[in-house]
Amino acid sequence: MRELVCIVCPRGCHLKIDDSLNVTGNACPRGEAYARAETTHPTRVVTSTVRLVGGQIPRLPVKTGAPVPKELIGSVMAELSRVTVTAPVKVGDVVISDVLGTGADVVATREIPETVKI
Amino acid sequence: MYELIVIGGGPAGLAAACEAWDAGLRRILIVERDKTLGGILNQCIHNGFGLTYFKEELTGPEYAHRFTQLLAKTGVEVRTDTMVLRITPDRRVHMTGPSCGYRIEEASSVILAMGCRERTRGAIGVPGARPAGVFTAGAAQRYVNVEGWMPGKRVVILGSGDIGLIMARRMTLEGAKVLACVEVMPYSGGLTRNIVQCLEDYKIPLYLSHTVTDVLGRDRVEKVIVSRVDENRRPIPGTEMEFACDTLLLSVGLIPENELTAAAGIRMDPRTKGAAVYENMETSLPGVFACGNVAHVHDLVDYVTRESQRAGAAAARFVLNGPAAGEEIPVENGPGVSYTVPQRVRPENVDKSLGIFFRVNRIFGRSRICVEAEGREVCGFDRERMAPGEMESVTVPKKLLAGVKGGLTVSVREVEK
Structure with a gap:
């Protein structure tokens, strides 16, 4: 038996999961899925920024389009540090496709217009 | 002459303006002091926004983007890089900015959506020296996420509000060592999910019923002293712990941005520390509404959106149907x-x-x-x-x-x- 706090939504249900992966305490099916994943192969969505040129700001916020294995968070950060993106950027533009073979793309989360040069 | 002027282009202002447009107003102006719309959401690059409103998990910039896209479909006018200086009881809005100079605009209704600001070291009286390296967590968030600067390498965080927890993770991911998160109360001020995914995931210790009792360093923070407090939040001598660090981040509460509200003579509530409002978010000044963090500090933007839609609809009703009775x-x-x-x-x-x-x-x-x-x-x-x-x-x-x-x-x- 293991106790967890669900991080799927701000409600923060207090979950219990037993050795045969039966989940109690969840208010919705997402909590059940979270407790199973957290017990067998924990994953997280990674949010960070990458270098940006040609826009009004020097950093572009990005996220992994799907959760990636928790133990790969550090490696994903290392991949992001090698990337430079040039404006203009649209929300959802792929910055790194299939990062580290996880199947998740790293995508832009902010629209950045090209800065007009005078 | 505008039917509605919305002060602030963050989540509250955007939702209020869109709703007022949908309710039939056609001459609406949003005044925003930053260069872009979106407010604080632009620096909140983490996910978890929109779970109740959009039923999906968005980052802050994505949540803002949803609303700027909706706004683009309306005829709402936007003036960025423009600061409102004063509102008068007869709803004249004084503003200044590079595109309009000093200008006074008249409005049939006004929505206050200026958000909140962070409490600082001065507000809580942290003792000790005053070297560089003490930041509010939100300021550090802007440096890291928008401007691309790292405020420090070894960090102690005072306060366990959500921004402090989020920054504990963020600084760690960017290579800093976060030594401790220190909370004076016996419970955290942040969401439980943030304790789990920001502190526990990265094995950052949370010291409840503790506070910072000294800051040492000449030019830059060199160490902070953390002590346990008793039930009256008094530091207990002999419980001091020393953390060698170069940065102290403060996440010790938010207060509504009240300058314009108070100067207009609007009735304030000492409990929320913001404007007192009626059921439709109208303030004591008829035709002037307040919503979002300027009315009371929220922890979820989804609630800000709903509350601001209430204000937007009410402003439209005020203009089109007259005052509430x-x-x-x-x-x-x-x-x-x-x-x-x-x-x-x-x-x-x-x-x-x-x-x-x-x-x-x-x-x-x-x-x-x-x-x-x-x-x-x-x-x-x-x-x-x-x-x-x-x-x-x-x-x-x-x-x-x-x-x-x-x-x-x-x-x-x-x-x-």
Whole structure:
């Protein structure tokens, strides 16, 4: 038996999961899925920024389009540090496709217009 | 002459303007002091936004983007890089910016959506030297996420509000060592999910009932001293711990941005520290509304959106149908509750139901929320668990408000299992 706090939504249900992966305490099916994943192969969505040129700001916020294995968070950060993106950027533009073979793309989360040069 | 001027282009202002447009107003202006719309969401690059409103998990910039896209479909005028200096009781809005110079615009209605600001070191009186390296967590967030600067390498965080927790993870991911998160209260001020995914995931210790009792360093922070506190939040001598660090981040609370509101003579509420509002988010100044963090500090943007839509619709109704009418009654906080929004209600002006936001003043287990009038329960709601860091809301059907005199009281009591 293991106790967890669900991080799927701000409600923060207090979950219990037993050795045969039966989940109690969840208010919705997402909590059940979270407790199973957290017990067998924990994953997280990674949010960070990458270098940006040609826009009004020097950093572009990005996220992994799907959760990636928790133990790969550090490696994903290392991949992001090698990337430079040039404006203009649209929300959802792929910055790194299939990062580290996880199947998740790293995508832009902010629209950045090209800065007009005078 | 505008039908509506919205002050602030963050989540509150965007939702209010869109809603007012949908309700029929056509001459609407948003005034924003930053260079882009979106407000604080632009620096909140983490995910978790929109779970209740959009039923999906978005980052802050994505949540803002949803609304700027909606806004682009309207004819709402936007003036960025423009600062509002003053609002008068007859709804003249004084502003200044590179595109308009110093300008006074008249409006039939005004929505205050200026958000909040962080409490600083001065506000809580952290003792010690005053070297560089002490930042509010939100300032550090802007440096890291928008401007691309790292504020330091070895970090202690004072306060366990959500921004502090989020920054503990963010600084760690960017290569800093976060030594401790220190909270003076016996419970965290942030959401439980943030304790889990920002501290526990990265094995950052959380010291409850502790505070920073000294800051040392000449030019830059060199170390901070952390002590345990007693039940009266007094540091206990002999419990000092020393952390060698170069940075102290403060996440010690937010307060509504009140300069314009107070200067306009609008009635304030000492409990929310923001403008007092009616059921439709109207302030004591007719035709002037307040919503989002300028009215009371929220922890979820989804609630800001809903509340601001209420304000936007009400501003449209004020312009198109005239002022709200009816008797007014106060809404008060009873035992267990630290504040309510709205603070006053005109039952006649309530649409189908009255939404009341509030916070509890301590952690509650299984409990019952009672909305009472003259000692009689008007309606009640059951909860499994409540915490001061998590805003609560209840909805009272309009028909239950019929005949209520003397005011409503919201209270919370624990019930036996």
